[in-house]
Amino acid sequence: MSTMVLPAVHTSTRLGAGPSAAGHVRLTRRGRLAVFVVGLLVAVAIAVAFAGGSVATSEKGEPVPTDTIVVGTGVTLWDIASARAEGGDVRDMMSTIQQLNHLDSGMLVAGQRLRVPAAG
Missing domain, CATH: 1.20.5 (Single alpha-helices involved in coiled-coils or other helix-helix interfaces)
Known part of the structure; x- marks a missing residue:
């Protein structure tokens, strides 16, 4: 290993010596x-x-036409979504129903009222 020695520089001998003069x-x-x-x-x-950029626009949107249904005993969100999907993706319909009703999960209770997209 080698050692390099540098000559000492005295800041007091320079003009304007001080912290900013030395950089x-x-x-x-x-x-x-x-x-x-x-x-x-x-x-x-x-x-x-x-x-x-994420502010709402002044244009009016069209509300999704919905029907209100009452959940029966033993009926699941999958059952409701598959009946309304009309050949489409059942998972997308489940997601839409959850968003319309502000559901945290797919768990339903008998007698619960749900808004679902209107049958077309």
């Missing part, structure tokens, strides 16, 4: 806090700028 900058606690706050503000500004 070194040290931040105080207050300076680090200021840099953090500015960075945080920039991040929030960027987030707000990108979130502006």
Whole structure:
């Protein structure tokens, strides 16, 4: 292994000797806090700028025509979705029914009222 020796440089012999003249900058606690706050503000500004694209439009949408059904004993969400899917994907219909009724799962209770897409 080899060792390299560099000559010592005295900053006091240069003009304008000080921390900035040597290229070194040290931040105080207050300076680090200021840099953090500015960075945080920039991040929030960027987030707000990108979130502006997800605002609802002024165009009116067409509501999905629905029917209300009452769940019978032993009837599952799969049964209801397969009856309404009309040859389409039953899983997509299950998802649609869950979204229309704000269901967390596919579990249903006898007597429960559900909004389902209208039969076409």
